Amino acid sequence: MKVSEETNLWVEQDGQLMLRGVRCGACASVQFPPQPYGCEACGAAPQYLSEALIPARGTLHTLTTVHVDQKLTTPFRVAEIKTEADQFVRGRLDDSDAVVGGLVQGVVRQVEGTERVVFVPADA
Ligand SMILES: [Zn+2]
Numbered sequence: 001m002k003v004s005e006e007t008n009l010w011v012e013q014d015g016q017l018m019l020r021g022v023r024c025g026a027c028a029s030v031q032f033p034p035q036p037y038g039c040e041a042c043g044a045a046p047q048y049l050s051e052a053l054i055p056a057r058g059t060l061h062t063l064t065t066v067h068v069d070q071k072l073t074t075p076f077r078v079a080e081i082k083t084e085a086d087q088f089v090r091g092r093l094d095d096s097d098a099v100v101g102g103l104v105q106g107v108v109r110q111v112e113g114t115e116r117v118v119f120v121p122a123d124a
Pocket of ligand 1: 024025026027028029039040041042043044
């Protein structure tokens with residue numbers, strides 16, 4: 001699967017925001033965001049990856065603050081989220097009230113002029 005920066009990394013399905021991740025045909029791992037160099041688990045080439053829709057909702061597993069980025073204004077926070085489908089995804093965390101172990105959900109927001117999925121504390 002070719003990863004393009006012009007392609008939205010999400011889709012709405014039955015009213016739920018889904019992340020457009022990838023599933024590796026070699027090792028079966030599911031990943032988000034997709035990386036252009038291939039599978040980040042086993043190193044398989046990009047042609048082994050196919051699209052996998054992942055629910056944009058889960059438990060905040062860990063987070064960190066980014067202080068240096070080539071494109072985006074820093075600092076901002078990035079989180080690893082364990083989704084309801086038991087997959088780990090990474091995304092921007094856009095709310096200071098989010099805590100490790102808490103429920104978070106993806107929402108689409110403008111970030112520096114571009115629509116992106118960001119994670120915020122989930123509504124109950
Ligand atoms: Zn793999």
